Amino acid sequence: MTVWDRLVGQGPVIEQLQRAVAGEMTHAWLITGPPGSGRSNAASAFAAALQCAQGGCGDCVECHQVAINAHPDVRLVSTELLSIGVDEVRELVRLGALAPAGGGMQIVIIEDSDRLTEQAANALLKAIEEPNERTAWLLCAPTVEDVLPTIRSRARHVVLSTPKVEEVTEFLVVHEGIAREVAAYAARASQGHIGRAKALAHDDEVKSRRREVVTIPMKLDSQGAAMIQAANLAAVAQEDAESLSSQINAKEKEQLDRSFGVMDRGRKPRGYAPALGELEKAQKARATRRQRDVVDRSLIDLMSVYRDVLTIQLGTDAALVNEELRADLTELGRRTTPEVNLRRIEAILTAREQVMEFNVPPLLALESMMTALR
Numbered sequence: 001m002t003v004w005d006r007l008v009g010q011g012p013v014i015e016q017l018q019r020a021v022a023g024e025m026t027h028a029w030l031i032t033g034p035p036g037s038g039r040s041n042a043a044s045a046f047a048a049a050l051q052c053a054q055g056g057c058g059d060c061v062e063c064h065q066v067a068i069n070a071h072p073d074v075r076l077v078s079t080e081l082l083s084i085g086v087d088e089v090r091e092l093v094r095l096g097a098l099a100p101a102g103g104g105m106q107i108v109i110i111e112d113s114d115r116l117t118e119q120a121a122n123a124l125l126k127a128i129e130e131p132n133e134r135t136a137w138l139l140c141a142p143t144v145e146d147v148l149p150t151i152r153s154r155a156r157h158v159v160l161s162t163p164k165v166e167e168v169t170e171f172l173v174v175h176e177g178i179a180r181e182v183a184a185y186a187a188r189a190s191q192g193h194i195g196r197a198k199a200l201a202h203d204d205e206v207k208s209r210r211r212e213v214v215t216i217p218m219k220l221d222s223q224g225a226a227m228i229q230a231a232n233l234a235a236v237a238q239e240d241a242e243s244l245s246s247q248i249n250a251k252e253k254e255q256l257d258r259s260f261g262v263m264d265r266g267r268k269p270r271g272y273a274p275a276l277g278e279l280e281k282a283q284k285a286r287a288t289r290r291q292r293d294v295v296d297r298s299l300i301d302l303m304s305v306y307r308d309v310l311t312i313q314l315g316t317d318a319a320l321v322n323e324e325l326r327a328d329l330t331e332l333g334r335r336t337t338p339e340v341n342l343r344r345i346e347a348i349l350t351a352r353e354q355v356m357e358f359n360v361p362p363l364l365a366l367e368s369m370m371t372a373l374r
Helices: 011-022 039-051 061-067 086-096 118-129 165-176 180-190 194-202 204-214 223-259 272-314 323-335 338-356 362-373
Strands: 028-032 074-077 106-110 135-141 156-159
Touching: 011 039, 011 156, 028 039, 039 061, 039 074, 039 106, 039 135, 074 086, 086 106, 086 118, 118 135, 165 180, 165 194, 180 194, 194 204, 204 223, 204 272, 223 272, 223 362, 272 323, 272 338, 272 362, 338 362
Parallel strands: 028 135, 028 156, 074 106, 106 135
Antiparallel strands: none
16 A cells, blocks of 8 residues: 555545656645645655655555654654744754755654744744755645745645545545444544544544534523533533543653653752743643644534534435434424524534634633524
């Protein structure tokens, strides 16, 4: 299997990147696409192909090292914090200017280019404006508007599309060994999001949590019920964030103590307190982002319910995302109008914007949204 085989439904993009590997190369690339389309996978495949003597065979040492993030000339930047700071980017620029350890290129992949602070983006811009002929920058972002105009004007643009349900289903069956019926459900429910589809196919808990979300509209029969559902959704997101963070936080704290000799000497040397403060600040930011991401994912699932209701009401032949709930969706459609459900979708979009863009506390945004949905 070549490095390109895991890019589901991206034929034109694969052709574009393969031409670059064959000789149409430039020093900066901007890879955009909707969530789950495989931006980081595309960047990783591209990096492996550039290092591989066969253009991305998938079997050689170079391809394997890139796949496990262990290649000496490929640096992957992925943050769980709310932003990527200028100090981190300056260090990347310094490392990117070094001569490659092998015979290929220095490649820097920034998964979340939309999270660069203004100072960080300006530091990156200087490196892109004065390119090193043996360094390539692969920037990933949801849309071109998420990066500075001066950066995107100096980068070649690659646009990924959302894979079709059939393509995701086939990928899960062939490459993940999932039964076709389960794969078809995961592909529909994920709405083309590859990572989400894998989770739904493999993890019964993920599947159960999604079902709790998509059945919320059937439970909103009073204002009290709306408040309960908002509280439940916020609590699940917080528990998920805390569960993921607790083990990572403990490991990071242990590493910090060891680096300052706290574990050995039993005392806290100068510099330890500021370092601990910075660590705790970063851990808090990571937990906040994780909670927002979980809420956002739930809102996407919730929005799919009203999308399905509209599909039934308008009598279109489009497939339902939540086919297993057809009877409940038909009943919701019978009791409402398309205009009402459009307003409900707008309420969900507003909540997503409040949580992800304007830092509104999740519970407050969810309570307002649930009231509108009722």
